[in-house]
Amino acid sequence: MFNIITPTYNRAHTLPRVYKSLIQQTTKTFEWIIVDDGSTDNTYQLISEWIKNTTEFKITYHKLNINKGKSNAVNVAIDLCKEKYTIIADSDDTFVPETISDLKDIWTNNTDNSIGAIWTLTKDESGQIIGDKFPEDYWKVDFKTRVLKHNIEGEKWHCWKTNVLKSNKMILSNECHIGESHTWNHINRSFDFLCINIAHRIYFHSNDGLIATKTSKERKAKVYYNSALIELENVSLNDIIKYKFYRFYAFQYIKSNLYLKRRTNRLSFVKKLTCFVIFMLNIPLKLVRT
Template structure:
């Protein structure tokens, strides 16, 4: 059993140190950590270099590259090609694990006797370190085919899943993780650990990003999951109205 965590960075100088610290402070060792930087123009690479020696001391295998890419999903695909773990997780450059996250995932993987594609948990969504939402959904196809209701941050994917269904679709900018998991449709094998494993930074989503997220979600449902257009449109309208209502009351 081997684990890999991949982080994609681009001009992440304000947050990457905290992400790195959360990896170094894990209660277990012996896993692999990979940073794929998109040729940052700020001090991101310098921060990575300043922390590089700490991984060897902590008995954590560490690799990093810095080169231009076409977005987060190309970066994650690069990380996958560099990785050696049988289980792979993706942690954002402004997200961080709790100290026993890898230990809990490791124990679950070791003790689980059934085939699983993805193991996930609960994640706290934060803004300026203030918790604004707990993402704690449980995967069920009838819900998942409508929207991404589980926390993808920090979840571990079985490498066999990528061997079977392929890498991330790099044409996506926001909903590529949802599209990937939709490929298995109702056959996706999931396992939830009911604990908070990570904190995900909200970062303030712009209206343009929200529009793109809705459009990409609809595209994934139609083209990957083969869900009829009228159902996708209905789900889209309901999700959009819910979002607008939340924005209005806040």
């Protein structure tokens, strides 16, 4: 019923957490698909032992020759998915034993074809919920309500209809990593999410994790620039001016240009001018807060 996909790169020291979580699931109607993004540690040897000794569920291992980043590895894994629903389980996290059982019940009882994913909460190692709870339980929400009106913040966990992911793969850039949230926003414009105030995922802080990794100003500028293009390119000027979410990316679009050379992929002149006005109006506020 479920695909659980794990992209990994040199995480043999954290992967046992994921494996232990799967072994402890009260319902094991899933296949675990691991895409190794060119690891040079003992990941292959570790997973080979698990494949040999695990009978409760199937483990599929696929190794890439060249490290191309998490998003590309996720896309490769999506192509390997055969089951109806898909979960992305990071290589350094864990989740509660009832996760698959809960999700199975929710999907079985759901008859709404407009829903593309189930979203649940995330807690940290001490058991504290990370970020905002949803304003209501079993909250069916579109992009405008979730992001533009409520701006729900903090780590969340997701279980997707596989066909939705296959049609809307992770957004890639040759310059930098593009955050998963931009792909989720893109999907949410076409499909509703069913958001439930139950914590499934447990997030572990990792010094070598993607979020914790330090980057240069130029690298950050590339991330913000490309992220701004994704979010602003197909929205109206009125929405850019009206909503805080878009004004944030308008500000970052202009700011990132200060660190980057002339770009060939740019917003239209009118949108760039709008972003510049938003940037100039917000500079005094930024200075006050710093």
